Amino acid sequence: MNQVSFDELFASAKTSVKSLVKGEFLFQKGDPSTHLYMVLDGCVRLVRYSREGDAIIMHSARTGDSVAEASLFSDTYHCNAEAMTPSTVACYDKKSILGILRDSPERSMACIALYSREVRNLRALLEVRAIRSARERVLLYLLLQADPQTMAVRVSGTIKEMAQDLAITHETLYRTLANLEKEGKIARTGSLIKIR
Amino acid sequence: MNQVSFDELFASAKTSVKSLVKGEFLFQKGDPSTHLYMVLDGCVRLVRYSREGDAIIMHSARTGDSVAEASLFSDTYHCNAEAMTPSTVACYDKKSILGILRDSPERSMACIALYSREVRNLRALLEVRAIRSARERVLLYLLLQADPQTMAVRVSGTIKEMAQDLAITHETLYRTLANLEKEGKIARTGSLIKIR
DNA sequence: CGAGTCGTTGAACGGAATCAATCGTCGTGG
DNA sequence: CCACGACGATTGATTCCGTTCAACGACTCG
Numbered sequence: 001m002n003q004v005s006f007d008e009l010f011a012s013a014k015t016s017v018k019s020l021v022k023g024e025f026l027f028q029k030g031d032p033s034t035h036l037y038m039v040l041d042g043c044v045r046l047v048r049y050s051r052e053g054d055a056i057i058m059h060s061a062r063t064g065d066s067v068a069e070a071s072l073f074s075d076t077y078h079c080n081a082e083a084m085t086p087s088t089v090a091c092y093d094k095k096s097i098l099g100i101l102r103d104s105p106e107r108s109m110a111c112i113a114l115y116s117r118e119v120r121n122l123r124a125l126l127e128v129r130a131i132r133s134a135r136e137r138v139l140l141y142l143l144l145q146a147d148p149q150t151m152a153v154r155v156s157g158t159i160k161e162m163a164q165d166l167a168i169t170h171e172t173l174y175r176t177l178a179n180l181e182k183e184g185k186i187a188r189t190g191s192l193i194k195i196r
Numbered sequence: 197m198n199q200v201s202f203d204e205l206f207a208s209a210k211t212s213v214k215s216l217v218k219g220e221f222l223f224q225k226g227d228p229s230t231h232l233y234m235v236l237d238g239c240v241r242l243v244r245y246s247r248e249g250d251a252i253i254m255h256s257a258r259t260g261d262s263v264a265e266a267s268l269f270s271d272t273y274h275c276n277a278e279a280m281t282p283s284t285v286a287c288y289d290k291k292s293i294l295g296i297l298r299d300s301p302e303r304s305m306a307c308i309a310l311y312s313r314e315v316r317n318l319r320a321l322l323e324v325r326a327i328r329s330a331r332e333r334v335l336l337y338l339l340l341q342a343d344p345q346t347m348a349v350r351v352s353g354t355i356k357e358m359a360q361d362l363a364i365t366h367e368t369l370y371r372t373l374a375n376l377e378k379e380g381k382i383a384r385t386g387s388l389i390k391i392r
Numbered sequence: 393c394g395a396g397t398c399g400t401t402g403a404a405c406g407g408a409a410t411c412a413a414t415c416g417t418c419g420t421g422g
Numbered sequence: 423c424c425a426c427g428a429c430g431a432t433t434g435a436t437t438c439c440g441t442t443c444a445a446c447g448a449c450t451c452g
């Protein structure tokens with residue numbers, strides 16, 4: 001089971017890399033859907049609006065997240081994609097991707113495997129966010145991320161981003177990590193967290 | 197874009213329907229993975245255990261949720277599946293599904309579309325759970341579920357199950373719905389909720 | 393050098409969880 | 423048929439803990 005990445009799978013469909021300033025739209029609702037995207041850096045938020053104008057946030061895509069796969073099966077985008085911070089995204093031509101999937105059963109299967117992994121990760125993250133206690137939430141998150149061999153987690157990005165993943169404030173995360181370390185449950189050395 | 201369901205897509209792979217009593221295991225870690233499942237009723241929880249014995253809940257699958265798709269690409273199951281309540285599940289033969297995907301590009305594509313929808317739903321639910329305020333969380337949930345035409349949501353299952361989806365206690369959900377109704381934001385008639 | 397951000401800690405507040413109680417409904421078995 | 427138990431729906435009172443606001447040092451970058 002070789003873990004193919006989205007980028008490897010669709011490398012031949014990649015057309016360009018785009019930089020976005022804060023607040024810039026990658027696409028807007030109703031635009032013809034020509035590309036899929038992958039966030040290389042920053043944060044792009046997918047937002048719909050209710051008739052009363054309430055923002056309905058569909059997804060906050062951060063580094064490594066793919067964006068707008070749903071547009072593969074739709075002629076137009078169904079929401080707005082706005083850069084929350086200065087961001088860079090890789091662009092993949094939709095037609096090329098569809099062609100790849102049509103012509104190559106192996107890549108189709110790899111794509112399904114990719115999605116299946118994504119679904120598993122999302123469900124796990126969903127369980128994390130179902131836990132109210134910050135302590136237990138952080139512990140489950142770390143256990144999920146940890147390499148089974150070493151029981152260590154390398155924190156990618158900042159602690160603030162990790163707090164966003166966990167859907168708690170960064171202050172609470174600092175405190176919680178400090179407590180866990182005091183208890184001896186974890187050991188921190190830089191961006192590496194070891195669980196015992 | 198016809199919305200094919202998992203059940204329609206893989207109808208020919210369905211082998212049986214199984215009933216589980218509370219606490220019964222559908223499969224356990226290490227078992228050879230022979231089937232995928234879909235929860236028809238009840239609740240099946242996927243759990244892994246850390247070396248210290250802490251439960252790591254991967255997914256609480258309820259009515260309509262598919263289970264163990266990841267096993268498509270693995271010879272054994274990687275977690276335990278335990279019925280939390282008396283449950284019934286539909287069983288789909290893994291080899292048949294793989295055959296279907298190999299031989300039929302259309303169905304592969306439909307499967308990818310299915311996953312893509314699932315991913316979108318999960319991400320949306322993830323955003324819901326990132327909201328701290330019960331009021332706003334319930335509102336976003338309702339907006340997401342609502343039929344865009346009628347702005348109405350039919351609550352499937354009990355309010356308690358809805359509370360689980362929202363990851364708030366059922367007491368808070370009752371109170372929140374009552375408040376929203378008092379404010380005129382929503383109107384409830386039986387299991388139907390209309391948004392103002 | 394100053395602006396901006398991350399990491400970290402303190403104090404106070406607010407709101408969701410928790411515990412508890414009541415009512416209604418549904419199914420079950422004697 | 424009715425008593426009984428189980429569970430969902432609902433509301434009240436109290437507790438708890440995560441958020442919020444605030445402050446500070448360290449660091450990077452222009």
